[in-house]
Amino acid sequence: xxxxxxxxSTPDSTSGHPTAGPATLVEQLKGGLDAPICxxxxxxxxxxLECVHCLSSSGRRDPRELSTAEAxxxxxxxxxxxxxxxxxxxxxxxxRRDFFELVDYSIAKGIGVKFSTNGAFIDAEKARxxxxxxxxxIQISLDGTDAVTNDAVRGEGSHxxxxxxxxxxxxxxxxxxxxxxxxxxxxxDQLDEFKALADEYGAQLRITRLRPSGRGADSWHDLHPxxxxxxxxxxxxxxxxxxVLTGDSFFHLNAxxxxxxxxxxxxxxxxxxxxxxxxxxxxxxxxxxxxxxxxGSVRDDGxxxxxxxxxxxxxxxxxxxxxxxxxxxxxxxxxxxxCMAAKFFVGIPLDGPDPECVVGHGEQxxxxxxxxxxxxxxxxxxxxxxQRVPVTLTRR
Amino acid sequence: MLDSSLGLHPQxxxxxxxxxxxxxxxxxxxxxxxxxxxxxxxxxxxADHATVADALVACEIDERRWPSFDKAITxxxxxxxxxxSTELEASGVADxxxxxxxxxxx
Numbered sequence: 001x002x003x004x005x006x007x008x009s010t011p012d013s014t015s016g017h018p019t020a021g022p023a024t025l026v027e028q029l030k031g032g033l034d035a036p037i038c039x040x041x042x043x044x045x046x047x048x049l050e051c052v053h054c055l056s057s058s059g060r061r062d063p064r065e066l067s068t069a070e071a072x073x074x075x076x077x078x079x080x081x082x083x084x085x086x087x088x089x090x091x092x093x094x095x096r097r098d099f100f101e102l103v104d105y106s107i108a109k110g111i112g113v114k115f116s117t118n119g120a121f122i123d124a125e126k127a128r129x130x131x132x133x134x135x136x137x138i139q140i141s142l143d144g145t146d147a148v149t150n151d152a153v154r155g156e157g158s159h160x161x162x163x164x165x166x167x168x169x170x171x172x173x174x175x176x177x178x179x180x181x182x183x184x185x186x187x188x189d190q191l192d193e194f195k196a197l198a199d200e201y202g203a204q205l206r207i208t209r210l211r212p213s214g215r216g217a218d219s220w221h222d223l224h225p226x227x228x229x230x231x232x233x234x235x236x237x238x239x240x241x242x243x244v245l246t247g248d249s250f251f252h253l254n255a256x257x258x259x260x261x262x263x264x265x266x267x268x269x270x271x272x273x274x275x276x277x278x279x280x281x282x283x284x285x286x287x288x289x290x291x292x293x294x295x296g297s298v299r300d301d302g303x304x305x306x307x308x309x310x311x312x313x314x315x316x317x318x319x320x321x322x323x324x325x326x327x328x329x330x331x332x333x334x335x336x337x338x339c340m341a342a343k344f345f346v347g348i349p350l351d352g353p354d355p356e357c358v359v360g361h362g363e364q365x366x367x368x369x370x371x372x373x374x375x376x377x378x379x380x381x382x383x384x385x386x387q388r389v390p391v392t393l394t395r396r
Numbered sequence: 397m398l399d400s401s402l403g404l405h406p407q408x409x410x411x412x413x414x415x416x417x418x419x420x421x422x423x424x425x426x427x428x429x430x431x432x433x434x435x436x437x438x439x440x441x442x443a444d445h446a447t448v449a450d451a452l453v454a455c456e457i458d459e460r461r462w463p464s465f466d467k468a469i470t471x472x473x474x475x476x477x478x479x480x481s482t483e484l485e486a487s488g489v490a491d492x493x494x495x496x497x498x499x500x501x502x
Contacts, residue, residue, distance in 0.1 A: 025431055028415045035411075037418065037427065082411045084420035084427070110409070112422055135422050 026266050032318035035081035036308065037272045040089060040286045043071075043099070044278045045383035047091040048120050050215075051143075051154045053182060053223060055287055056277070057214040058091040059385035064279040068098040070299070074276065075106050077304050085112035085135075089286070091278065091383075094121035100129070107135045116141060116180060118158060119165025127168035131175070139180040139206060140165055145193040149186055153223070166201050178245065180206045183233060184223040191236050195244070206245035207233075209252075212345040212355070213287040214379050220346070230256070230358055237261050252338035255331035255358045266336055270295065270317035274308065277381065282307045284317060287341035290380050324351020331359055347374040397470045398452075398462065401481040403443035408477050410436065419477050428477055435468055442478065 046061035047054075066074070078086065086106065093099055093115050106113050114137035122130070130136060140162050144150030147159035169177050179198045181187065187194075191207070198205040212220035225233060234253040237246065241262065248263035269285035276282055280298040283289055295314050296307035308314065326332045338354020346355045347369030353361035369376075404410070407422045416430040419439075430436050438448075438455050445451040448469055452462060472478045 025415060025429055033413060082409075084409060084411070084418070084422075085425070112420075112425065114425070137425060 026264065029264070029268070029272050030266060030318065030320075032271045032314065034309070035083055036274055037083075037268070038085050038087060039078075039083065039274050039276060040087045041074075041276045042089045042091060042278050042286070043093040043102070044091040044096050045381070046095045047118075048095070049092070049118050049155045049158055050385060051158075052219040053153060053184075053210060053214075053216040055211060055213040055216055056089075056091065056289055057379050057382045057384050060383045061091075061095075062279050062381075062383060066278065066280050066298070068101060070280065071098070071102050072105055074280075074298050074304055075102070075109055075111060077298075078106075078111055079109040081305060081308075083111055085114060088113055088115035090116075092118055092120065094126075103133070103136065107133065113137070114139060114178075117165070118154070119162045122165040122168050124168050124171065127165075127172035127174060131169070131172040137178065138169065138174070139178040140169075140203075141180050141182075142194075142197075143182055143184065144187050145190045145197055149190065152186070153182075153184065153219075166203070170201050175202070177201075177203050178206045179203050180208065182210050183207050183225060184210055185225045185229055186223070188225050188229045188232060191233075192240075195240065204243065204245060206247070208247050209249040209339070211287045211339065211341050213341050214289065215384065217345050217376070217379060224356060227358070227360070230356060234261070234358075249339075252335045252354045252356060253358060255335040260334065265334070267340055269293075269340055270314040274314075276304070282311075284313065285341060287339070288344065290344070290377055292344070292377070322351045324349065325365070326351070326353055326361070329353075329359060329361070345377060347376050397466050397473060398449040399447050400473075401447055402469070402473060402478045403481050403484050404439060405477055405479045406484065410440070412436070419472075421475075421477060424476055426475055426477070428472065428475060435465070438465060438469070439472070439478070443481070443484070 042056055044061055044065060045056060045058045047058040050059055094117055096102070103113050103115070112135040116139040119140050130138065141154070142150060142159070142162045143153045144159065150159040151157065166179070179194065181194055194207070195205050210216060210220065210224050230253060233250065234256045237244065237250065238259055238261065246261070246263060250261055251263070251265045254260045254265055269288070274282055274284060274295070275286045276298060277289060282295045282297060282304065284293045284295065293313065295311035298304045298307070300307065323332050323337060326337050335354065335358070337351070338357060340350055342355050343350055343352055346366050348355060348365045352365045355362040355366055405421060409420050409422065411418045416432050417436040419428045419430055430439065434455065434457060438451050438457065441451045441455055442448065445454055452465060457465060469478065
């Protein structure tokens with residue numbers, strides 16, 4: 001769950017009551033809540049970058065993007081639903097001309113804002129403006145502590161851009177912002193360095209799991225951590241993860257040991273979190289931008305509330321899920337079958353094992369999918385920029 | 397913690413849920429589950445009573461359950477969801493408990 005909750009980042013599940021154990025709470029949350037705990041709202045598909053693992057295949061703005069008035073109407077609804085905060089993303093959300101207008105409106109409505117950015121639009125002046133706002137949190141995306149590692153994934157110059165934005169935020173006295181890292185096989189050895197970098201800037205580190213979503217479908221096989229690295233992540237989180245945020249996205253790793261990772265051990269998609277995309281479509285989570293997981297649109301009659309409360313998809317996701325192929329595995333209680341989005345985009349049935357199943361069932365399942373010639377689902381909202389054709393200079 | 401005088405932190409909002417309530421702290425951005433309606437009732441009534449024990453009596457919580465409530469209240473206090481009543485008075489926000497930053501009761 002991204003809650004991220006937490007989700008993404010999603011809840012720190014501190015016990016508020018002695019008699020009801022965490023299992024009971026998780027069971028109740030699986031049945032869904034009257035309103036999301038938090039939700040992700042991608043404000044635009046426009047982006048100055050073209051990260052190879054972009055979960056929303058962003059690049060170009062969609063002409064059907066919600067207008068300022070429509071976005072404000074959604075915020076009115078979220079206020080009525082008592083949603084505490086929203087995670088704003090994109091694309092690059094700061095590209096929208098009404099970015100500050102919408103953030104101000106949300107905060108004035110009592111809905112806290114956390115937004116994810118690559119930092120390109122945070123100059124000294126914007127940093128001061130952001131620092132002056134309450135109930136606002138910022139996540140700067142960074143996928144390598146050095147330019148070589150980061151830029152290979154996020155594009156040339158993106159490391160320098162992010163670091164500069166971090167400097168501006170520090171200079172403006174913003175306080176504790178977040179550095180948000182998608183863990184890959186190329187940066188997994190840098191976890192300690194990321195932590196040191198965050199400490200240096202008075203920031204908090206957030207690490208999340210790479211999914212084969214969006215353009216990630218094409219880069220996942222080259223980027224996702226190896227089995228040995230998965231254990232490395234698990235052990236690092238157990239040893240040093242106390243003040244590191246994860247959006248509870250690594251719960252599939254719980255099958256690696258007796259000690260569960262902190263946070264909620266469940267998929268929150270359509271139950272306690274969801275995604276609103278730039279054109280107002282509502283999906284179960286940020287990692288499943290595909291018709292199969294589209295519950296409706298904020299533009300439908302009844303708006304977001306009706307989609308959240310009554311859509312067939314969300315109702316189905318809140319029913320008890322079958323353990324399917326994992327039913328006979330002793331680790332199912334720990335890993336809960338893993339991530340729905342990760343399975344879907346590599347062709348594994350939703351009641352099959354996670355492709356990164358730590359017991360090793362993922363490899364077989366992917367092999368079965370490929371030998372059965374299952375056509376892999378493609379992202380349905382590809383806003384990638386057209387491939388640039390190199391200009392050939394010719395003499396007249 | 398039973399003899400302390402506590403109240404909900406002014407920047408914390410409570411949202412009722414079937415299992416109890418969700419508490420969100422707008423400053424620390426921590427989200428906490430109050431996993432039983434009785435805990436929610438006690439937390440809400442803290443500000444009206446001189447001590448935690450008084451609130452437990454007023455909410456008719458069986459004394460055998462007090463140690464576990466003490467534990468829950470302590471945990472909420474340690475995560476800044478609750479604060480000392482004196483802090484509330486000093487900051488002049490004693491009457492705004494359970495309100496969102498805009499002053500709307502949520």
